[in-house]
Amino acid sequence: MTQNTQPHPFLKWAGGKRQLISQMDKFFPKNYNKYIEPFIGGGAVFFYLLPENSIISDNNPDLVNCYNVIKENVEGLIKSLKKHRYEKDYYYKIRALDRDQNKYAELSDIEKASRSIYLNKSGYNGLYRVNSKGFFNVPFGRHKNPKICDEENLRKVSQVLKNVKIYLGSFEVCLDFAEKGDFIYLDPPYFPLSDTALFTSYTKDIFDKPSQIKLFEVFKELDRRGCNLMLSNSYSEFVLDLYKDFKIVTLRAKRNINSNSQKRGLINEVLILN
Ligand SMILES: C[S@@+](CC[C@H](N)C(=O)[O-])C[C@H]1O[C@@H](n2cnc3c(N)ncnc32)[C@H](O)[C@@H]1O
Incomplete structure (x- = not known):
């Protein structure tokens, strides 16, 4: 520890x-x-x-949502992050979730934050980049064994954010x-x-x-x-x-x-x- x-x-x-x-x-x-x-x-x-x-x-709404979810529901987020897999086909499936904005809107805040963190840890160079339509377009990364769910850090961040005001x-x-x-x-x-x-x-x-x-x-x-x-x-x-x-x-x-x-x-x- x-x-x-x-x-x-x-x-x-x-x-x-x-x-x-x-x-x-x-x-x-x-x-x-x-x-x-x-x-x-x-x-x-x-x-x-x-x-x-x-x-x-x-x-950036996806980013601010991550801060809010970590602050309010870090355990739910950790549970969701643990379901992700570091695999190319799976990455592109998760990445494509924002292509249909109606479907994307149906995801819960936890699912959206979990997706953003997963893509950031698994994507190329940890970049956040969207195209002119607002679709996330970073390719699959070349990591050895990315830590998709750093639960110890997420809990600490959650603690710190408890007294922080967060705005979009x-x-x-x-x-x-x-x-x-x-x-x-x-x-x-x-x-x-x-x-x-x-x-x-x-x-x-x-x-x-x-x-x-x-x-x-x-x-x-x-x-x-x-x-x-x-x-x-x-x-x-x-x-x-x-x-x-x-x-x-x-x-x-x-x-x-x-x-x-x-x-x-x-x-x-x-x-x-x-
Ligand atoms: C250089 S980055 C900040 C990096 C940060 N200091 C760090 O250490 O990671 C700039 C940030 O500004 C945000 N941004 C871009 N335009 C903005 C605007 N008009 N108002 C507020 N934030 C904006 C982006 O989403 C991005 O997170």
């Missing part, structure tokens, strides 16, 4: 911040009131900080709660480094330039309110220029650098602070 391990992200999420936390650590505020994370994804920063009073949200919605929702002294970590889909850069679609809505500008307006409003802010984004001219009046720190991250290959390299990313 690994009793003393902290709860950790229960999904592998594109753009996950796990590998960057050691570089981000010294910039986290020492004291704050509420913790708010409106692009929660896999929640690497949230699970690292384990803040007492927190609000998390995301606009776009990032602006944070304006409904943010007050002076709160710490808000914003980790949006990154502004692409080139037009041809592989754009990871977390949902069928693309996070385009107007969305980045809207986020900047929200950032400024949160700054005016006296919140402690931290925002991640790509090291791009557009981002550097937009946030030029704030503190910008450069981090080094290991990322896929070429959309056509599995080549990985170190690239710059930014952390913006107020």
Whole structure:
């Protein structure tokens, strides 16, 4: 039993911040009131900080459903996850469940969460990607023996989520709660480094330039309110220029650098602070 391990992200999420936390650590505020994370994804920063009073949200309904189900009915989820098998044909059968949206809507929240976690653990590279119709389209992965049901971690995550408020919605929702002294970590889909850069679609809505500008307006409003802010984004001219009046720190991250290959390299990313 690994009793003393902290709860950790229960999904592998594109753009996950796990590998960057050691570089981000010294910039986290020492004291704050509420913790708010409106692009929660896999929640690497949230699970690292384990803040007492927190609000998390995301606009991906399948993802938010996973958080809610783990919070409310982790035992039902564990039972359902144990039924899955790591087999190619079976994977594609489960993946195809969203092709008929009427049938998909009939699944229970537990079945939907169980499917999302199963596909994330068994699919290629643990990605979450949907096509323009919103259908999950990640191929079967090449894992040895994926841990589809990490029950020990799921129970710990459930415990942690008991006091957390979870919302489904776009990032602006944070304006409904943010007050002076709160710490808000914003980790949006990154502004692409080139037009041809592989754009990871977390949902069928693309996070385009107007969305980045809207986020900047929200950032400024949160700054005016006296919140402690931290925002991640790509090291791009557009981002550097937009946030030029704030503190910008450069981090080094290991990322896929070429959309056509599995080549990985170190690239710059930014952390913006107020
Ligand atoms: C870079 S990821 C966050 C990764 C997370 N920090 C982690 O460690 O796993 C960006 C997240 O923003 C979400 N997202 C995209 N557009 C959004 C929007 N308009 N409002 C809220 N969330 C959004 C995506 O579903 C995705 O989970």
